[in-house]
Amino acid sequence: MPLPRFAIIVAGGSGTRMGADRPKQFLSLLGEPVLLHTLRRFANPALQVQRIVLVLPADAFTAWQLLCEEHAVQIPHTVVAGGASRWASVHLGLAELAASATEGVVAVHDGVRPLTSFAVINNTYAAAEEHGAAVAAVVPKDSVRGLSQNGSYALDRSRLRLVQTPQCFELQLLQRAYQLPELPTFTDDASVVEDLHPIRLVEGDYRNLKITTPEDLLVAETFLRAAQPTI
DSSP states (O other): OOOOEEEEEEOOOOOTTTTOSSOGGGSEETTEEHHHHHHHHHTOGGGOEEEEEEEEOGGGHHHHHHHHHHTTOOOOOEEEEOOSSHHHHHHHHHHHHHTTOSSSEEEEEETTOTTOOHHHHHHHHHHHHHHSEEEEEEOOSSOEEEEETTEEEEEOGGGOOEEEEEEEEEHHHHHHHTTSOOOTTOOSHHHHHTTTSOOEEEEOOTTOOOOOSHHHHHHHHHHHHHHSOOO
């Protein structure tokens, strides 16, 4: 039997780099909040995600509730308050999930990645179910250089990957990893888990943008418009 699937969507951004008057996850993307697009991706019935936990800053609860009312959001999800760091926010999301789940595969996803395809999400879940830990990633398009005391040096980009989300893990494995102390070297969930378990890489998608700057929002709008059926 396939393992149950769960998702933790982390949306704690402030929108500072966007220069916006609201958190970037609440910005409008083709008339709907960025976060609603993201939520809808994981609510696809074909994915069979049993529970979605949305982690927001405590002071953003009211704004999200109003947006849900405005856009008549019917997608079942649980909202929990995040922490001072991404690590703390995922930790709190896991605690909420642990109250009702003892086994399964959990995806951790950035709330501001609204274009993640069904294939990337499904393939990452499937790889984690088979291997315990899986992360979506893509090959860098540009040449990459490392820094040294004497300047810089070329790196072989074929041996490098740009990490995306979702990052999927066997639930108990992720819980064990998050029982360890937080370290400054933790940049994502894979870096939290990798001392306990190897990380399997899954082919990501260059369209799986993390919306951070105004330019990202424009690109996301272009991709969404191109995906809409023409009448």
